[in-house]
Amino acid sequence: MGILDRFLRTARFSGGVHPDDHKRPAADAPLRVMPPPARLYVPLVQHIGSPARAIVAVGDHVRKGQRIGEPQGAVSAAIHAPTSGRVNAIGDIVAPHPSGLPVRGITIASDGRDEWCELETCDDPFALDPAEIGRRVARAGVVGLGGAAFPSAVKISGGLGARVDLLIINASECEPFLSCDDRLMRDRAAESVDGIAIMLHATGAREARIGIEDNKPEAIAAMRAAVAGHARIRVEVIPTRYPMGSEKHLILVLTGREVPAEGRPSDIGVVVHNVGTAVAVRNAVRFGRPLVSRMVTVNGACVRQPGNVEVPIGTLAGEVLAFCGGLRAEHGGPARLLLGGPMTGMQVPTLEVPVIKGTGGILVLDAAEVGEGEGDGSPCIRCGDCMRACPVGLLPLEIAARVRAGEVDAAARFGLADCIACGCCAYVCPSRIPLVQYFHHAKGELAARARGTQRNETIRTLTRAKAERVEREEREKAEALARRAAASLAAAAAAKQPAAVAEKAVEDASEEAGVCA
Amino acid sequence: MNEYLLLLLSTALINNVVLVKFLGLCPTMGVSKSVDAALGMGLATTFVITLAAAASWMLEHWLLAPFDLGFLRILSFILVIAAAVQFTEMAIRKTSPALYESLGIYLPLITTNCAVLGVALLNVQQGYGFVKSVLFGFGSALGFTIVLLIFAGLRERLALASVPAAFSGAPAAFITISLLSLAFMGFSGLIPA
Amino acid sequence: MLAAILSLTILGAVLGTVLGFANRFFQVEGNPLVEEIEALMPGSNCGQCGFPGCAGAAAAIAAGQASPTCCPPGGRSLAVTIAQRLGVSVELGGAEDPGPLVADIDESICIGCTRCIRACPTDAILGGPKQIHNVMRDSCSGCAQCIDQCPTEAMVMQPLPVTLQQWFWPKPALRA
Amino acid sequence: MSGHDQFMPAPAPAPHAHVGTDVGRTMRRVQLALLPATLFGFWIFGWPAVHLFVITVGACLLTEAFCQRLRGCESRLWDGSALLTGWLLALSLPPWAPGWIGALGGVIAIAIGKQVYGGLGQNLFNPAMVARVALLVSFPVAMTQWVAPLPLGSAVAPGFLEGLRITLGTLPVPDAVTSASLLGHAKTELSRGIDLAQALDAAGGALSAWHGARPGSLGETGALLLLLGGLYLLARGVIRWHIPVGVLAGVALPAVVAHAIDPGHYLSATTHLASGAVVLGAFFIATDYVTSPNTAAGQLLYGIGIGLLTWIIRSWGGYPEGIAFAVLLFNALTPVIDRYCRPRILGRTRRGAPIRATQGSAE
Numbered sequence A: 001m002g003i004l005d006r007f008l009r010t011a012r013f014s015g016g017v018h019p020d021d022h023k024r025p026a027a028d029a030p031l032r033v034m035p036p037p038a039r040l041y042v043p044l045v046q047h048i049g050s051p052a053r054a055i056v057a058v059g060d061h062v063r064k065g066q067r068i069g070e071p072q073g074a075v076s077a078a079i080h081a082p083t084s085g086r087v088n089a090i091g092d093i094v095a096p097h098p099s100g101l102p103v104r105g106i107t108i109a110s111d112g113r114d115e116w117c118e119l120e121t122c123d124d125p126f127a128l129d130p131a132e133i134g135r136r137v138a139r140a141g142v143v144g145l146g147g148a149a150f151p152s153a154v155k156i157s158g159g160l161g162a163r164v165d166l167l168i169i170n171a172s173e174c175e176p177f178l179s180c181d182d183r184l185m186r187d188r189a190a191e192s193v194d195g196i197a198i199m200l201h202a203t204g205a206r207e208a209r210i211g212i213e214d215n216k217p218e219a220i221a222a223m224r225a226a227v228a229g230h231a232r233i234r235v236e237v238i239p240t241r242y243p244m245g246s247e248k249h250l251i252l253v254l255t256g257r258e259v260p261a262e263g264r265p266s267d268i269g270v271v272v273h274n275v276g277t278a279v280a281v282r283n284a285v286r287f288g289r290p291l292v293s294r295m296v297t298v299n300g301a302c303v304r305q306p307g308n309v310e311v312p313i314g315t316l317a318g319e320v321l322a323f324c325g326g327l328r329a330e331h332g333g334p335a336r337l338l339l340g341g342p343m344t345g346m347q348v349p350t351l352e353v354p355v356i357k358g359t360g361g362i363l364v365l366d367a368a369e370v371g372e373g374e375g376d377g378s379p380c381i382r383c384g385d386c387m388r389a390c391p392v393g394l395l396p397l398e399i400a401a402r403v404r405a406g407e408v409d410a411a412a413r414f415g416l417a418d419c420i421a422c423g424c425c426a427y428v429c430p431s432r433i434p435l436v437q438y439f440h441h442a443k444g445e446l447a448a449r450a451r452g453t454q455r456n457e458t459i460r461t462l463t464r465a466k467a468e469r470v471e472r473e474e475r476e477k478a479e480a481l482a483r484r485a486a487a488s489l490a491a492a493a494a495a496k497q498p499a500a501v502a503e504k505a506v507e508d509a510s511e512e513a514g515v516c517a
Numbered sequence B: 001m002n003e004y005l006l007l008l009l010s011t012a013l014i015n016n017v018v019l020v021k022f023l024g025l026c027p028t029m030g031v032s033k034s035v036d037a038a039l040g041m042g043l044a045t046t047f048v049i050t051l052a053a054a055a056s057w058m059l060e061h062w063l064l065a066p067f068d069l070g071f072l073r074i075l076s077f078i079l080v081i082a083a084a085v086q087f088t089e090m091a092i093r094k095t096s097p098a099l100y101e102s103l104g105i106y107l108p109l110i111t112t113n114c115a116v117l118g119v120a121l122l123n124v125q126q127g128y129g130f131v132k133s134v135l136f137g138f139g140s141a142l143g144f145t146i147v148l149l150i151f152a153g154l155r156e157r158l159a160l161a162s163v164p165a166a167f168s169g170a171p172a173a174f175i176t177i178s179l180l181s182l183a184f185m186g187f188s189g190l191i192p193a
Numbered sequence C: 001m002l003a004a005i006l007s008l009t010i011l012g013a014v015l016g017t018v019l020g021f022a023n024r025f026f027q028v029e030g031n032p033l034v035e036e037i038e039a040l041m042p043g044s045n046c047g048q049c050g051f052p053g054c055a056g057a058a059a060a061i062a063a064g065q066a067s068p069t070c071c072p073p074g075g076r077s078l079a080v081t082i083a084q085r086l087g088v089s090v091e092l093g094g095a096e097d098p099g100p101l102v103a104d105i106d107e108s109i110c111i112g113c114t115r116c117i118r119a120c121p122t123d124a125i126l127g128g129p130k131q132i133h134n135v136m137r138d139s140c141s142g143c144a145q146c147i148d149q150c151p152t153e154a155m156v157m158q159p160l161p162v163t164l165q166q167w168f169w170p171k172p173a174l175r176a
Numbered sequence D: 001m002s003g004h005d006q007f008m009p010a011p012a013p014a015p016h017a018h019v020g021t022d023v024g025r026t027m028r029r030v031q032l033a034l035l036p037a038t039l040f041g042f043w044i045f046g047w048p049a050v051h052l053f054v055i056t057v058g059a060c061l062l063t064e065a066f067c068q069r070l071r072g073c074e075s076r077l078w079d080g081s082a083l084l085t086g087w088l089l090a091l092s093l094p095p096w097a098p099g100w101i102g103a104l105g106g107v108i109a110i111a112i113g114k115q116v117y118g119g120l121g122q123n124l125f126n127p128a129m130v131a132r133v134a135l136l137v138s139f140p141v142a143m144t145q146w147v148a149p150l151p152l153g154s155a156v157a158p159g160f161l162e163g164l165r166i167t168l169g170t171l172p173v174p175d176a177v178t179s180a181s182l183l184g185h186a187k188t189e190l191s192r193g194i195d196l197a198q199a200l201d202a203a204g205g206a207l208s209a210w211h212g213a214r215p216g217s218l219g220e221t222g223a224l225l226l227l228l229g230g231l232y233l234l235a236r237g238v239i240r241w242h243i244p245v246g247v248l249a250g251v252a253l254p255a256v257v258a259h260a261i262d263p264g265h266y267l268s269a270t271t272h273l274a275s276g277a278v279v280l281g282a283f284f285i286a287t288d289y290v291t292s293p294n295t296a297a298g299q300l301l302y303g304i305g306i307g308l309l310t311w312i313i314r315s316w317g318g319y320p321e322g323i324a325f326a327v328l329l330f331n332a333l334t335p336v337i338d339r340y341c342r343p344r345i346l347g348r349t350r351r352g353a354p355i356r357a358t359q360g361s362a363e
Helices: A003-010 A130-139 A152-156 A180-187 A189-203 A217-229 A247-255 A275-287 A317-323 A385-389 A396-404 A408-413 A424-428 A435-495 A499-516 B002-014 B025-030 B035-064 B070-095 B097-106 B108-112 B114-126 B130-160 B170-187 C002-025 C033-040 C053-062 C075-086 C115-119 D023-045 D047-071 D081-091 D099-112 D127-138 D160-168 D182-191 D196-202 D223-236 D242-261 D269-274 D278-285 D296-316 D323-340
Strands: A039-043 A067-070 A085-094 A102-110 A166-170 A207-213 A233-238 A270-274 A293-299 A307-312 A336-339 A361-365 C101-105 C155-159
Touching: A039 A085, A130 A152, A130 A189, A130 A275, A152 A189, A152 A270, A152 A275, A166 A189, A166 A247, A166 A275, A180 A189, A180 A217, A180 A275, A180 A293, A180 A307, A189 A207, A189 A217, A189 A233, A189 A275, A207 A217, A207 A247, A217 A233, A233 A247, A247 A270, A270 A275, A275 A293, A293 A317, A307 A317, A317 A361, A385 A396, A385 A424, A396 A408, A396 A435, A396 B130, A408 A435, A424 A435, A435 C075, B002 B130, B002 B170, B025 B108, B025 B130, B025 B170, B035 B070, B035 B097, B035 B108, B035 B114, B035 B130, B035 C002, B070 B097, B070 B108, B070 B114, B070 C002, B097 B108, B108 B114, B114 B130, B130 B170, B130 D323, B170 D127, B170 D296, B170 D323, C033 C053, C033 C075, C053 C075, D023 D047, D023 D081, D023 D223, D023 D278, D047 D081, D047 D099, D047 D160, D081 D099, D081 D127, D081 D278, D099 D127, D127 D323, D223 D278, D242 D269, D242 D278, D242 D296, D269 D278, D278 D296, D278 D323, D296 D323
Parallel strands: A166 A207, A166 A270, A207 A233, A293 A361
Antiparallel strands: A039 A102, A085 A102, A293 A307, A336 A361, C101 C155
């Protein structure tokens, strides 16, 4: 890549930051495969969308790869048993989430045999209909492995409505500390490219471009060698800058085109998949293997043996750390336990949280890596660093000031909805204002408000329906009453009996009505 | 031409109606919480002041002076101003209900905006001709609008600041406008009177 | 003196006429605000606001006699929607807002009398005679009309539990 | 593995990394950049200037401490912001001004200019300029009494105690050393109907301006040293070029044009740039983060506006120097500028609407 080309690509989006990447030595350590632990905790929602529904019962025996959760609704993903064993419990487990709230999940006690269930293999995936590939991917419960965990089948075939002519493979891995994609490309380059070829076939795109940041020369070399035979797949080296791995920014750098706000990449004929997802798709289509394990980077100054590990889904973070030699207490000991990278990852309060499909890293950072230092507590001095760091072109300081004052709507007018929560602003803030928390809070507040409005809407409809029903019933009763009264009056008149009987009938009818009302 | 331009500049900035003559402080403090409302108020007041300047000139020269009715000046001017304000209010209510609601009570209160009467009376005092009177009125109103806009911008930011409880609200606003007035003193002497 | 009286009279008459015509020209229909607000309210006429029904509350809010926050079933979202429509700011009371309250039935005490079912304006309570009743949380407006009906005090109002999907970061604590 | 107590109970939001800057470092860098010019000023104007500087900075720090105490918030006296405010104010005062001017200025700057709004980061106007303008308007005589340079160590320079007495006002400033600043001199001569070419010849020409050996405030004399400090701030990334370049261009461009048309009435661009507080203002005062616009376009506009207004006030206004007024006025305009100069959001047009999707082949 020429210097000019490099410069032009860098200039395509303003903002972004260059954090210390901390990728080595973890990225250079060989890939390890972790055997299934004694107990696995598999949440029923590991993806964006509706939770899956458990289709096994406590006490059932399951085999590895057996479906245990059925997708619900249009955007959802199936859940599979990560190893063979017995279903121990179906209930609440601690979610891998900073809130520490429970999530519904299935606990499996491993029988130690780790035997697969019957798998549907396919020797020539390119002979398959794209829709069939989509179905197989959906059946395998594959979700985007870059972190967002969006069900992949929706993006692979159909579902998007628009024609896709470019498939972009996101292998930029711009988050510091994480190297699972790097390692995957170094060790399984041929498999990745095979997966990309299958995706290319399924999406109907004309070409695929693999975007890799230039701080991963080994991965670039491995992938270049692997794509040698594929005319429609290209490896593109892109400058290292956070957040290069953001979908919209990667598209911008690779194609020069912007995804419209409030829109999706498919609006401009592009679809983006993570390189890890490509391998998962290959496994699903060629071997029928569902997504039951993933590559996880275990890193941070407090980890004894940092590196990349293939971990069964549902393994507790503490057990993965134990597999990596446990924690060390130097440098003041562990300061934060993170799932994901340091820029967007989640801090969790306990080691007892399971690895799920979207967990790309387990990091145990010390205070120095977190950057805890002096300066805490200063107010905003309007230096504008956040504005210059923002890769989307927002004014984080203005948005945060409005959220702080409780003016969430005013914040929304400053483009809150366009915030990708990359964390660049808070990373550079000299006053260390938790800007991202302000944005998360405001977005949550707006969402809660929208839910409230929706709720009020429903309740209003229900109230009207009931009021109308009550009114109708009363009217019908009154009519019935009148009919009966008239009938009995007529009968009385016909029989020339005293009117008292008719009155009695009216009374009876009204009593009855009173009871029913 | 140059003379008219200087008159406009001088009334708008150098002898600013709010910051130098201290007229029209009530709406300046009242309708400066948001820039949008301030702009609406500024435009409405501009319309009224310009109209009142023209009308008061005609009143003065065609009615009050010929019939020697100088003692009715304030009374009749207020009558004209009130009518102009009423007209503006109806027009705004029809054309922009949102602006009408955001201006609230301050819209009819343009009547008692001393800047309006002040400009009309100053016009008579200065003995300007018709065109100059209108320009004087328009320039003053322009100055009023500029200050209102700047001040509203400042107050929008002030609303986000963590002002100590003792100063929050009107005190901080008054200090701010006094500092703004201080800044406008830089214009003094720009055009020899 | 005569000139003064005459001139002011004529002036007044002329201006009055002009304004009169202007008034006709710029005629605006009556205030549609009340109906608009009423359409936003839950409509269960629960009376927790202290006004006679939702229509009464809407009129009071439009007239500025009641705060947009006066409707507990409508909660925050309703308050904000109304405040936006009125162009006023509301004090939402910050983080201590527990969210909407919904009815909940203590199944160990419920005797299945169906009184709450009849009282519920949104048909949010399921169950038949002599069967334990259940509240559909999504449909409960939080009007609390069922609470007084229950002979065994099995009905209680409780805040909606926060789920993982609904949880969001609290506002950062203010630093002095 | 006992993980429960090992990590913080209340998780913090992302990001879990930081670039490592803090507010104090920025303040220290600005102070470092000001140091050479200040020391030069001390040398030129001797002990009274040192005393005035100490009093002004001391008044700022005391007021800050008092206000923070009064507000009951945690003390942030040593974040350097009050020190910087006092420093800038001292640099803009006549070096031999009585001590109470400095003290009063310090109180005004911190109490009215800053703490009324809630302290650091909340103020709407530059505190130092608020104080300077308030003093200039209230005490025009004391604020325009300049002295000729009397370098430390020269025979006529007052000693430490003598200087203290001058600052405290018990010893009158000898008439022999009072003098007019270059801009003041030009203004007076012009008003007397004397051509500028002759007037400046008598004053020793404009060239002496750059090296500073001439009457003026503490901070206007060492223009070259201030320029050096400003370049240091630029190199360090503390400030960006838009505001300084805007201010300098805003002063210089009209000056070049006007001087070419009528040299007898308008000072040359070099004189404008080297005299008064243009360099100080361009690099240190107008660039105050809190009171200047955020976006590049806004900053450029703001800078040019300040420069232009400074030139207008200097050329036609009632005051010989206009930087302080110009800065205050554009501080007031900052929210309006910020409102209309916003960066474009990715995927949106400048007006905020989503861009239209363009289907088609990549590149």
